[in-house]
Amino acid sequence: MSANADFLTVQNVSLRFGGNAALSDVSFGVRQGEIRAIIGPNGAGKTSMLNCVSGFYRPQEGQVLFKGQDLTKTPTHKIAPLGIARTFQNIALYTGLSTLENLMAARHIHMRQNGLQSMAFWGPARREEVQHREVVEEIIDFLEIAHIRKAVVGALPYGLRKRVELGRALALEPELLLLDEPMAGMNVEEKEDMARFILDIHELRKVTIVLIEHDMGLVMDISHRVVVLDFGVKIAEGTPDEIKQDERVIHAYLGEQ
Ligand SMILES: Nc1ncnc2c1ncn2[C@@H]1O[C@H](COP(=O)(O)OP(=O)(O)OP(=O)(O)O)[C@@H](O)[C@H]1O
Ligand SMILES: [Mg+2]
Known part of the structure; x- marks a missing residue:
């Protein structure tokens, strides 16, 4: 190019x-x-x-x-x-999961698609998990949604759900x-x-x-x-x-x- x-x-x-x-x-x-x-x-x-x-x-x-x-x-x-990441005109999130879990789920998809084999909590996979968590926590701070990190997304007001969805897209870096x-x-x-x-x-x-x-x-x-x-x-x-x-x-x- x-x-x-x-x-x-x-x-x-x-x-x-x-x-x-x-x-x-x-x-x-x-x-x-x-x-x-x-x-x-x-x-x-x-x-x-x-x-x-x-x-x-x-x-x-x-x-x-x-x-x-x-x-x-x-x-x-x-x-x-x-x-390439996106958000949707009609919000598409896991409504039964928390903010943190939604962002982590995005990272896991990312991880699997990058060819990582295991999601187990030991060895390299555990270190990966910690790294993902760091990325996600940083995004949560950036978007000022720390106060709703444990909240179930389906119960959040619309404006905040939109912000969580943006966070989910950002989790793909x-x-x-x-x-x-x-x-x-x-x-x-x-x-x-x-x-x-x-x-x-x-x-x-x-x-x-x-x-x-x-x-x-x-x-x-x-x-x-x-x-x-x-x-x-x-x-x-x-x-x-x-x-x-x-x-x-x-x-x-x-x-x-
Ligand atoms: N899956 C689909 N099946 C059939 N028609 C579709 C489909 N998706 C979009 N269309 C049609 O394509 C055209 C463009 O739709 P699109 O949703 O891209 O418009 P838009 O500019 O995003 O509109 P809006 O501002 O209402 O969101 C419309 O006529 C729509 O009905
Ligand atoms: Mg449209």
């Missing part, structure tokens, strides 16, 4: 469900170290796009290259170990983090907290971020570049200032607010 090459390259991706085109010939790049937003009206194809990156959906056409490797041809379970509406359904204070965590993850942990978000003020504040989808088609791409002035975007999206 050359120094200028995109970290993540989406190339001519088309995804259909029966006769319904969720994505039509979509291309864009994400540079290492940027916060890239994907915006667009409901049903525009934003989640489908993230699903094509995480291997959850397989586009009929096109490629998704991560550091040169085509993710559309990579088995789904091998994508997270490449350094990703290079690329895909966030699907991390602030949806939150009150203003929770949104501000989440925005601060996203910026800190980017700044302090040097993680590249692809963010789907409906709150335009937030998107324009925290992202470096924005790609706009409408009915599965990319209608614009640029800096927040460029996007704010784009006629097609105003018409398709901002105008509807």
Whole structure:
């Protein structure tokens, strides 16, 4: 990969469900170290796009290259170990387990996928377990969720569950983090907290971020570049200032607010 090459390259991706085109010939790049937003009206194809990156959906056409490797041809379970983690539009956690257990479970998946044989509590496996615990405890401190580390996730308020889910993604120590509406359904204070965590993850942990978000003020504040989808088609791409002035975007999206 050359120094200028995109970290993540989406190339001519088309995804259909029966006769319904969720994505039509979509291309864009994400540079290492940027916060890239994907915006667009409901049903525009934003989640489908993230699903094509995480291997959850397989586009009929096109490629998704991560550091040169085509993710559309990579088995789904091998994508997270490449350094890609995500959160879901509808929170996906083990609701019967605690915060700590949810984060540890993410580490264990990571560990197994890295080819470690044993989960037994002795020898090298025990040392691994201690290391995982250290990583997880550090993330718990970072996200300021120490007070709920033993709490059962299903009983937590929505905003905190969203934060635990972010912690679960961070437990994979990703290079690329895909966030699907991390602030949806939150009150203003929770949104501000989440925005601060996203910026800190980017700044302090040097993680590249692809963010789907409906709150335009937030998107324009925290992202470096924005790609706009409408009915599965990319209608614009640029800096927040460029996007704010784009006629097609105003018409398709901002105008509807
Ligand atoms: N598994 C699926 N089966 C059939 N159609 C699907 C599937 N997933 C997505 N679609 C369709 O693809 C289109 C894009 O959906 P997608 O969820 O990607 O939109 P979105 O931009 O994330 O919308 P929202 O803002 O509401 O989350 C929609 O028409 C949707 O109905
Ligand atoms: Mg969606």
